[in-house]
Amino acid sequence: MHPQTTGRWTPAALSADLTAGTAMPVNLAAGTIALWRSASGRLSASDDRCPHRGMRLSHGFVRGEKLSCIYHGWSYGQDGQCLRIPAHPDLTPPKTIRVETYPVVEQDGVIWVADGNEPDAPPRLEGFTPLRSLNVHAGIAAIERAAGAKADADGILKSAGETLRLLLSDHGNDETLMHVLVSREATPAERIAASREAEALRRKAEAAGIEGGKS
Structure with a gap:
């Protein structure tokens, strides 16, 4: 996380x-x-x-x-x-x-797991729904650099142009599970575009992680 x-x-x-x-x-x-x-x-x-x-x-x-x-x-x-x-x-x-x-907890199409005692409720994905998940061979910092943005207080990263929203799960050892989010009203074409943009971001983050030697 x-x-x-x-x-x-x-x-x-x-x-x-x-x-x-x-x-x-x-x-x-x-x-x-x-x-x-x-x-x-x-x-x-x-x-x-x-x-x-x-x-x-x-x-x-x-x-x-x-x-x-x-x-x-x-x-x-x-x-x-x-x-x-x-x-x-x-x-x-x-x-x-x-x-x-x-x-x-299962909420907004995402399954959340807590370590230790149960904390406050997970963040809500207001107006958004998960599209797919991608395993990224890079840490969160490398993904943030590739996206040109930082994850916000709810754990959601918006790309520099705000065309893509991601929910990131840190697996350690420079491995990240990247959940791709789309608007609940997204058209099929918009869903395809978001999926392709996430794939491109994954490749960019993995290349940046290799070049930087660390995330």
Whole structure:
């Protein structure tokens, strides 16, 4: 996340990227988490390692309201508590078997994850909606230089001509997830133009990051 814009909330993914009954890995500056949506549509975010053998939970499968590890099928609820161990079907898993969870909010088409205690609500994307996300092999500073602008207090970067709006998520190690925003009334042609402009900005930022040696 941008350290002086989005506070402790990170725009981790777009709502459209996580359908009901699926899980996905999300890279944050502090590490990888498992983000999943239950069959009923409820969101959960947790550590990405099963306490049993360390398998990534984001590679697991969602059944109903539980996330199950793909290795030995240990299942976890939305509070992180282990609910079932298939090898011991009659055992009630002890409370000590659990994964750490994180506050998660879905708002304006974006899934936000917070580290630690839940802070104030994430910023609103007034009048805008996410179009797509791009992984950029450059840090936020390099993207800001390429755009000729700085991210504002809500974590939104407007290009110098204000033709493009971005929501940036710092992954650390000069890697950034760039969410492209468009007006909710944008025409198909305007959406295509915004996507192409974001692609060009990504290339420019990555080139600037290489030339500068750091972001």
